[in-house]
Amino acid sequence: MSVSAENSPELIAGDLAVAIHQGSIRDGERLPSQAKLARSYGVSSGTAAAALAKLAAAGLIRTAPGSGTYATTRPDAFGSNPVLDVMAAASVCRTLAGLEFGPGEPDPPALAVGGSPRWETVSEDGETMPARRLDVGVLAEVDRHVLRWMSEALVSGARRLVAHGVSDADRHLIEAARAILRDGGRRPEGQPDIAGSGGPQPADEDVVLRIWPERGEPRDPDGPPFQPPRTRRT
Structure with a gap:
């Protein structure tokens, strides 16, 4: 399948990360070389190298000098990456x-x-x-x-x-x-209650008042961050 030459390091790195997560590239398995990635995605060797650098920065690969680049082995049950x-x-x-x-x-x-x-x-x-x-x-x-x-x-x-x-x-x-x-998405033991609206609003949420200060007072800090949609009158 031909791949556009406009593919970016971000896209390639994301694809490889998904493959590592899914087990298509297993923990400890060697990744495709820069040259193979460049051919597969229709990009330069520099773009392929940049993609691998992003994976390395994310902690998903390791490089063994003279051997190649390998998916990082996760040390525990669900990992800390x-x-x-x-x-x-x-x-x-x-x-x-x-x-x-x-x-x-x-x-x-x-x-x-x-x-x-x-x-x-x-x-x-x-x-x-x-x-x-x-x-x-x-x-x-x-x-x-x-x-x-x-x-x-x-x-x-x-x-x-x-x-x-x-x-x-x-x-x-x-x-x-x-x-x-x-x-499983449960509320952690001992976590304190927060407001039903989702808690206090961040200090930078009322940005509209910086542009149009005449529009009124800031919203209630314990109120909802956004107003519900208005019902269209018929």
């Missing part, structure tokens, strides 16, 4: 979106999360971890279309993390993904 954590949460949501549980049917089964692809293979060793069973009863109550959208949004977020690195703005995305992996 934010890119892989976000993709794993996306997989949980996508899996649930494809399941149906009607009235009277049993609760959804626990899903397997994390673990090493080497588990129960000839490559298994003393550090190989099995998958963990995650109770997804809370998430199973979410509408399937919303779960599918959540999955797509998480994958897009993971690609952004690979392409541009982790910024302060990504903190909530990563923590939300880890909450899904850790507790």
Whole structure:
């Protein structure tokens, strides 16, 4: 299949990150060479090298001098790499979106999360971890279309993390993904209540008042961040 020469390092790095998460490129497996990536995507060797550099910065690959570049082996059950954590949460949501549980049917089964692809293979060793069973009863109550959208949004977020690195703005995305992996989206034990509207508004949320200060007073800091849509009169 021919690939446009306009492919960017960000796109290539995102594709490789997805392949690593899905196990198409297994932990410890050698990645395609720069030359092969360049041919496959129709880009220069420099663009392919830039894509690999982004993967290295994201902690998804390691380079062995004189040997090649390899997918990084995850040391534990669900890993601490934010890119892989976000993709794993996306997989949980996508899996649930494809399941149906009607009235009277049993609760959804626990899903397997994390673990090493080497588990129960000839490559298994003393550090190989099995998958963990995650109770997804809370998430199973979410509408399937919303779960599918959540999955797509998480994958897009993971690609952004690979392409541009982790910024302060990504903190909530990563923590939300880890909450899904850790507790199936349940509220952590001892977490204090927040306002029903979602909590206090950030200090920089009322940007419109900087442009049109005459539009009135700032909103209630404990109120909703956006007004609900107005009903069209007929």
